[in-house]
Amino acid sequence: MKEKDILTDYKDQQVILYAEKSDNSIGPVQTGSYVAGHYIDEFFYLMGKVEKTFYEKLLNEEISTICLYMTIEELTVTELALRAKIPLHRVKKHLTSRHFHSIRVSELKRYAEVFNIPVANLFQIISTRQDNKWRMGYKANVEEAKPVIISQEETKNPYVVITKPELNKL
Numbered sequence: 001m002k003e004k005d006i007l008t009d010y011k012d013q014q015v016i017l018y019a020e021k022s023d024n025s026i027g028p029v030q031t032g033s034y035v036a037g038h039y040i041d042e043f044f045y046l047m048g049k050v051e052k053t054f055y056e057k058l059l060n061e062e063i064s065t066i067c068l069y070m071t072i073e074e075l076t077v078t079e080l081a082l083r084a085k086i087p088l089h090r091v092k093k094h095l096t097s098r099h100f101h102s103i104r105v106s107e108l109k110r111y112a113e114v115f116n117i118p119v120a121n122l123f124q125i126i127s128t129r130q131d132n133k134w135r136m137g138y139k140a141n142v143e144e145a146k147p148v149i150i151s152q153e154e155t156k157n158p159y160v161v162i163t164k165p166e167l168n169k170l
Helices: 034-059 064-074 079-082 087-092 105-115
Strands: 015-020 027-030 125-126 148-154 161-167
Touching: 034 064, 064 079, 064 105, 079 087, 079 105, 087 105, 125 148
Parallel strands: 125 161
Antiparallel strands: 015 027, 148 161
C-alpha cells in the first residue's frame, strides 16, 4: 500500500500505519483513522437508536435492566454469563422483566461489577440531559455547574424508576 493511499484527514484519532513511501522505502506514516473519519458519526447514530429502542422496551416491561446494560456494553449472553460467573440459563431468565425479581443480591453485585455501575443503577434510569446532545466522552465544565434537585418518577415497570436532575432555580 502506498503512503498517499492511506492518508486520511481526521485529527481526532490518529494512527500509525506502515506503507511504501515515495522513495520506495517502507516506514511508519501518521494518519487519521479511516474508520473513525468515515463511519464514527453513523455508528453513534445507530447506537443511539438501539439504546432508545431498548429503553422503551425496558419501560414497557419487555426486558430487564440486565438486558439493557448487556446491549449497551455490546456483550453476548454467553460473555455476560462468563464474566458474571452466573449460569447461562439464569442469565437468560434475568434478561426478562418477568424473572428480574428472582435475581439474588449476590448476582446483582456481579452484574454491576461487569457493567461497572453501582447496584442501584439496575433499579433506576438517570436522565441527565433532555436535549440528546450527551454522548460518552462529553466534557462538561464542572466549575460552572449549578446545583440540581433530583426527582424520581415511576414507570410501568415496577422495578425501574426514572431519576432526573433539575436545575435549582434558587
